[in-house]
């Protein structure tokens with residue numbers, strides 16, 4: 001019999017799943033929308049739908065057997081229980097136990113940013129590094145730390161929230177209730193808000209056409225297209241987000257003296273090549289020279305599969321994050 005493994009990436013907008021073989025190759029992928037607004041029960045059904053589709057025997061060899069499930073979930077997770085999730089309607093939900101009972105295999109679970117950095121560390125850009133900082137920029141900003149060769153999760157498992165590092169205490173309000181967090185300056189949500197403000201003030205921008213279709217959705221690919229069209233507002237806003245990511249990087253560099261900072265997430269996947277030089281420029285400007293000089297900056301090499309590979313890494317090493 002050959003072992004297979006399932007990795008899941010549970011996001012606020014979509015659920016991704018992959019079936020891996022023993023060698024870590026992806027045999028099958030599945031994707032569905034989360035529809036978080038429809039409630040906790042509905043999300044469980046969606047997760048089961050993805051797992052069932054991955055296990056569907058149509059293309060499955062009869063000799064393959066599911067060995068374990070790994071997954072990354074946004075929020076604070078302790079001992080397999082989702083204590084709190086900012087984008088999902090769960091509190092104190094024992095997801096690990098539920099999946100173990102349903103599929104009768106061990107389940108390894110962690111915060112999505114931690115799992116994503118773990119993916120980069122076991123299979124991607126951060127391989128073999130001792131001290132690594134990870135920024136995952138999307139709807140929000142996820143952060144994770146590997147310190148002294150070990151993922152650092154803090155006292156109650158809520159550490160590494162780099163997205164909620166305060167850049168400016170008088171800055172814009174953040175989803176966490178504080179003001180001026182990095183996330184309130186450089187996430188896709190923050191960018192959308194600023195674009196809308198500027199349009200309201202009469203600025204002309206290539207982005208208007210996307211927002212006319214749906215005022216709540218601005219995709220990273222839209223921003224990329226607008227940059228290619230040399231849209232001035234987009235250039236300014238992406239520059240400003242990169243600048244703030246650079247300033248946050250400077251603090252991380254000074255505090256942790258990492259050898260590597262990895263940048264991932266949807267926004268970076270689309271705009272990383274444009275953003276990274278600016279991030280580095282501002283990190284250099286605001287950090288101690290020796291610390292900066294000993295730190296490399298890299299884009300995620302696993303892109304939207306970082307969390308899935310991190311799930312596989314957790315399974316292989318028999319740990320939850």
Ligand SMILES: [Zn+2]
Nearest residue numbers: 164174176181
């Ligand atoms: Zn915050």
